[in-house]
Amino acid sequence: MDFFHWAYKIFRNLHFSRMTANYGNLAVNLVLIAVAAFLIDLIARRILVLTMGVAAKRTKTSFDDFMVANKVPQYLAHLVPIIVIYNAVPKALEGFTYWDYIFDKSITTVGILLGLWIVRSMFHSLRDYLKEQPDYNDKPIDSYIQVVMIVLWIFAITTIILILFNTKITVLLSTFGAISAIVILIFKDTILGFVASIQVTVNDIVRIGDWITIEKFGADGDVIEINLATVKVRNFDMTTTTVPTYSLISDSFKNWRGMQNSGGRRIKRHILIKASSVKFIGDTEIEELKKIQLLTLYLEQREADIDKFNRHTGADKSLPINGRNLTNLGVFRKYINSYIERHPGVNNEMSIMCRHLQPTEKGIPIEIYMFTKDKRWINHEFIMADIFDHIIASVGYFDLEIFELPSSGKDISGL
Template identity: 25%
Template sequence: MSILEKLSKKNLASEHLWRQIIGALFIWRPKFFWAFVILVIPLSGGITFILTSHISQPSGKFLAFTEFVILNLVVWLTIKVCRRLLEVFNLKKDGNSITWCYVTILFAIGLWIISFVFIFKIENNGSIATALGVIGSLLTWIFQDKIKGVVTFFHLRLHHLLNIDDWLIVEKLGVDGEVQKITLTSVIVYNWDTTTSTIPINALQTEHFINLKSMKDGKTYGRRMLQTFILDTGWFRVLSDDEIEQIKKEVVAPDITNRESVSMNLFSEEIHKGMLNAQLYRLYIYHWLMNHQHISQQPRLIVNWMEQKDGGMALQVYAFITDSTLAQFEWQQSQIIEHIIKSLDWFGLRLYQSPSAFDVSNSNIYLTKEPADYRKEVKI
């Protein structure tokens, strides 16, 4: 590693912007230098010759050529420095600096266009201005998606709608993971299934997306749990006095003893004669969730019956789990679901499930006097 490379990397690692710019400016990459010498300088000379010939300024060719080469050099170096700094800022996950780098690149391109007009005095030549206008319109039509991407980028960044490390969900595009990189035209997302998705940034302007950054950082009440359980209404009935006393003894009392729960005490006070087992079960689940250490009672905790359907009665649980990270949330949600299913039996309830072929073949109800024999006959 040369001294220049060591000095460049040292400056790039600095926290001061001016030192980072110097470090990016003095990175020695021969292929970039020769690309400039071989392509940019001859191209500048050719454009200068053609335009000055049409403008009839043969005496100003050398001056225009010099100005045009200097302009290309400045813009070329600006873009190279910004691209190098973008790599550093992406590693540091510095979203604001990334935005300013792209602003600088666009400003450099705009400066090139304005300076190009003044160097060759195109405003005084209608034919050249018209030709460039047609070319500009054609390029705008060709690169319309890129232009939309630039507009979307600044819209998202100025309104703080998207940052690196945000948890992004775009259901229509199958994206669910953390944002790794944001450019003027694309967003790279590392999905939870360890795959990487690259989506055009303008898709975030047209498609619905969800940003879970605030929830991930613990700035909300937690992550929403929304589960629906279909109960078989054939098991709904009024509980007898003995059954109510048994539930108080075997279900409510252990919870009060073990947890010293105010919520479970309130639940025991709400129990009265003539209650439906489904009603008592709904109240139990509600108070049990209120007492759960991983459930937030804000912004809402709802356990309610939904519309009756052919399959049964739907019990919906709407709650917020305080453990919002993916693994912990799924673990706590699974434990809650398992308890809800297990406690059904305490109240004499069952989940509804459509009969399977196994259920039908093992039923004790037959259409004929003899049960069907599904064994294949073997001819001897």
């Protein structure tokens, strides 16, 4: 018994010593492989980055410049040490079946993720390049790329799960079907953004560079980015508003692209005339108004037509209300039309109108409707201010008054 016990101890010690020696050799080999892979990665990165950097400077296209900026060479260089590790480690793991199994799944997963990262960097390079092209700089490139990347991520994650757990694709799909309700709930915003992004693109609702106004979100400015979940708007006060992409199809908003592409920018504004200041005008007032050059020919023609009509109808002109007559407000409206038509900042090829609106308790609104040639905001405001300065100053020449609420005791005492 003592002999067998002694022999067993010797065998066990020898086996343990052999296993210890094997693990020691394995550790040394793995460390050597890791050091070699690190050095190879460092050298590969230096070579690829330097080579692509030099090539990018010599080529006319800017696409390779964006590839360098988005670190495509660095990610491609990582493939070299992975290939080395993939081929070297299995030889070091001979006899270690379990660890070889773990390594095989791990290196495959890393390879899939690295490949996905390389594709992502390539897409980002393509995005930056297309944004420089006139034909594509107003397209939501970010949305397209995000949609493609989501599909690729789904495939990648599915593949990784199948590899790690040796799962059949039918079992995985049935599991996804069972938890689809939870998935939809968790990724609701992403799904809505995905649908909205497609509709925005297909229907050409919004482009990058469009001026949009969304009162609900306080957005009033130019669209600078459209992606899967959000739309970024740079407001005119230089702040940035982030709007959910889905709101572009679920809520109302104003896109000023049509105005920017048209021949002019609209002015639609009114002034309030006191109803009590509106009256018929006689020969004396007409002769005085003929001194206004824009009205001379018009008043002469209108005066002749009215006199002819009144004589033909036998109108009793002892009262101005009989027959046809001119009013100071009517002549004033004609003057506004004539003045606007000759203004150098107004587009005469688009609608020009001076019209009555429904009288209110504050007077008679006289609305001026026209389009300025210059669509730039500041210049548009200058033209509009110049026109209304003149119109407001001209009211007194027609014996009319502009309505405004009393603002002081002096105003009230004069009522």
